[in-house]
Amino acid sequence: MNREFEEYFAARRDIVRRTAYLLCGDWHWADDLTQITFVRLARAWSRVHDPSALDAFTRTCLVRVYLSESRRLFRRRERSAAAPPEVGGGDHADRVTARLDVVQAMRALAPRQRATLVCRFYQGLGVDETAEVLGCSTGTVKTQTARGLAVLRRLLGAVVDEPDLDEVRK
Amino acid sequence: MTNLHELFVEATSDAPPSRLSVEDVYSATRTQRRLGQLRTALATAAALAMVAAGGITLAANLDSHPSTGADPPVPIVWAARGDATHLYTVSDLCQYPGTPTSTAEPVEPWPTNCKHLWASDDGGATWVSRGTLNDPPRILGPLTLLRYVGDPAGSPNVVQSPTWELSTDGGATWRGLPSEGQPIDAIPPGATPVSTFDGMLRFFDPEQGRVRKLAHQPVMSQILDSVVLGSTDIWVSGWDRTSQAMVAVSHDGGATWTERVLPGGGYMGWGTLLVAHDGTTGYAMVGDGAPNPIPEPELPGRFHTFRTTDGGTTWVPVSPVPTTPSFMSNWITADGRIVLALAHDGVSGAVIDRYEVSTDGITYAQASPPGLPDQVISIDGSIAFSNDAVYVSDDGWTWQEVWHG
Numbered sequence: 395m396n397r398e399f400e401e402y403f404a405a406r407r408d409i410v411r412r413t414a415y416l417l418c419g420d421w422h423w424a425d426d427l428t429q430i431t432f433v434r435l436a437r438a439w440s441r442v443h444d445p446s447a448l449d450a451f452t453r454t455c456l457v458r459v460y461l462s463e464s465r466r467l468f469r470r471r472e473r474s475a476a477a478p479p480e481v482g483g484g485d486h487a488d489r490v491t492a493r494l495d496v497v498q499a500m501r502a503l504a505p506r507q508r509a510t511l512v513c514r515f516y517q518g519l520g521v522d523e524t525a526e527v528l529g530c531s532t533g534t535v536k537t538q539t540a541r542g543l544a545v546l547r548r549l550l551g552a553v554v555d556e557p558d559l560d561e562v563r564k
Numbered sequence: 565m566t567n568l569h570e571l572f573v574e575a576t577s578d579a580p581p582s583r584l585s586v587e588d589v590y591s592a593t594r595t596q597r598r599l600g601q602l603r604t605a606l607a608t609a610a611a612l613a614m615v616a617a618g619g620i621t622l623a624a625n626l627d628s629h630p631s632t633g634a635d636p637p638v639p640i641v642w643a644a645r646g647d648a649t650h651l652y653t654v655s656d657l658c659q660y661p662g663t664p665t666s667t668a669e670p671v672e673p674w675p676t677n678c679k680h681l682w683a684s685d686d687g688g689a690t691w692v693s694r695g696t697l698n699d700p701p702r703i704l705g706p707l708t709l710l711r712y713v714g715d716p717a718g719s720p721n722v723v724q725s726p727t728w729e730l731s732t733d734g735g736a737t738w739r740g741l742p743s744e745g746q747p748i749d750a751i752p753p754g755a756t757p758v759s760t761f762d763g764m765l766r767f768f769d770p771e772q773g774r775v776r777k778l779a780h781q782p783v784m785s786q787i788l789d790s791v792v793l794g795s796t797d798i799w800v801s802g803w804d805r806t807s808q809a810m811v812a813v814s815h816d817g818g819a820t821w822t823e824r825v826l827p828g829g830g831y832m833g834w835g836t837l838l839v840a841h842d843g844t845t846g847y848a849m850v851g852d853g854a855p856n857p858i859p860e861p862e863l864p865g866r867f868h869t870f871r872t873t874d875g876g877t878t879w880v881p882v883s884p885v886p887t888t889p890s891f892m893s894n895w896i897t898a899d900g901r902i903v904l905a906l907a908h909d910g911v912s913g914a915v916i917d918r919y920e921v922s923t924d925g926i927t928y929a930q931a932s933p934p935g936l937p938d939q940v941i942s943i944d945g946s947i948a949f950s951n952d953a954v955y956v957s958d959d960g961w962t963w964q965e966v967w968h969g
Contacts (some may be wrong), residue, residue, distance in 0.1 A: 496572065515568040
């Protein structure tokens with residue numbers, strides 16, 4: 395189709411897939427989200443005139459695909475609980491592997507809260523950029539960030555620091 | 565590590581290899597284009613058909629939506645509790661063919677994908693489908709489920725190398741576990757016994773996230789029941805190699821065993837252990853009747869009950885003659901009473917409709933645990949279910965209906 399698209403796919407597939415995993419918590423679903431994202435990018439490729447905006451376009455595609463899918467599959471794949479699922483405590487989950495903790499804790503968040511935290515603290519986006527990706531106001535981003543962090547702090551049982559965005563972007 | 569970015573990076577650091585290739589993307593793009601053309605063509609045809617039919621609605625559902633699954637379908641065939649709020653059920657949606665009455669009769673295919681797992685994280689108020697499965701999972705924690713995925717009808721190596729999948733999100737997603745590796749000398753902290761087809765004692769090791777086989781197994785032909793108390797006590801009941809009922813107890817995590825054939829043996833029965841909370845007193849109940857003493861319409865069989873008060877070293881019958889009614893399942897209530905659930909043959913299998921209670925394992929009296937319906941299909945002291953309802957108990961005696969289909 396296009397050598398440039400193939401190079402971009404090769405360079406960005408894994409980071410898109412990892413971001414998708416943080417959003418959905420399931421590698422198989424992450425693969426699906428990644429494929430859908432790149433399919434949309436492929437269809438729009440000829441209309442992308444600004445190569446420097448590719449990452450932003452792809453990121454926006456991914457987050458919106460995830461939010462759309464999570465609404466459609468809401469009841470089938472997971473349920474955002476009023477009372478967060480138990481993480482740690484008497485369950486073995488926390489001991490199986492520590493890295494599952496944060497993924498499991500993320501499940502307690504509503505999809506838009508997850509997307510907000512991933513944009514801000516994994517992708518290193520500012521409030522304005524996150525609002526653009528999510529298609530919401532900056533006030534909403536701030537609120538979602540604060541609420542999401544509060545839940546993670548409670549579930550992970552530790553002080554979760556907000557990272558320095560300049561450090562994240564490096 | 566408390567920096568959220570570092571936590572996110574760590575969480576994605578063990579990504580399994582992706583099979584997604586750019587060719588897949590191209591292929592999906594082409595398929596989407598074709599589907600788009602097909603939708604357009606179908607929509608046009610549907611519109612023409614509606615016009616031609618004078619307004620008859622023609623529904624074309626190209627975007628099939630998944631089942632929303634507000635309620636598990638019935639009948640319920642299995643239920644388990646992860647904790648007070650996390651419940652799991654399995655519904656069986658298939659009609660199974662009867663036994664052919666002659667060789668000329670065509671053999672109907674056995675249905676597949678019949679059993680569906682459902683999960684509730686709010687005590688049964690709402691449920692979500694977790695897809696199909698072959699066998700009920702083992703519930704290891706509120707959100708931690710283990711399922712056997714090896715095919716027992718497949719390779720003979722399956723028994724030597726059973727394969728497992730673990731879910732740490734209540735059955736929403738599963739991941740394969742690494743192979744068992746070398747057997748372990750003693751169970752690790754927090755281990756949970758896991759049943760397997762070969763009668764070997766295996767445990768789920770939460771530290772390593774894998775199922776492990778115990779290196780020193782009790783000498784039994786079949787293990788029927790196993791219980792872990794505290795961090796090092798393992799109690800096992802089953803049959804020895806001459807089909808006599810026996811129990812084995814380890815107080816060092818499975819490194820060494822005290823094995824005892826129950827006195828006056830020869831029971832081809834069904835052994836079940838009841839273990840007191842202190843780890844020294846236990847009851848073993850063994851049927852004396854047919855190879856499968858349950859369920860009989862008149863409940864003819866009796867169970868011999870043996871008791872140990874020294875942690876499994878000596879077992880003595882609680883009575884010279886068997887006094888324990890034939891039962892389907894048994895448990896100990898929070899206040900120490902032994903409860904037996906008695907069954908009879910119903911139209912479509914055994915149903916439990918009577919309960920007898922004892923404080924000493926010798927004399928039993930009929931009783932009715934409050935909150936249970938007239939009949940249930942299965943009960944274990946914590947959760948019970950009928951075809952279309954689920955009940956839970958926190959003390960083993962008082963029950964509450966938490967879902968009704």
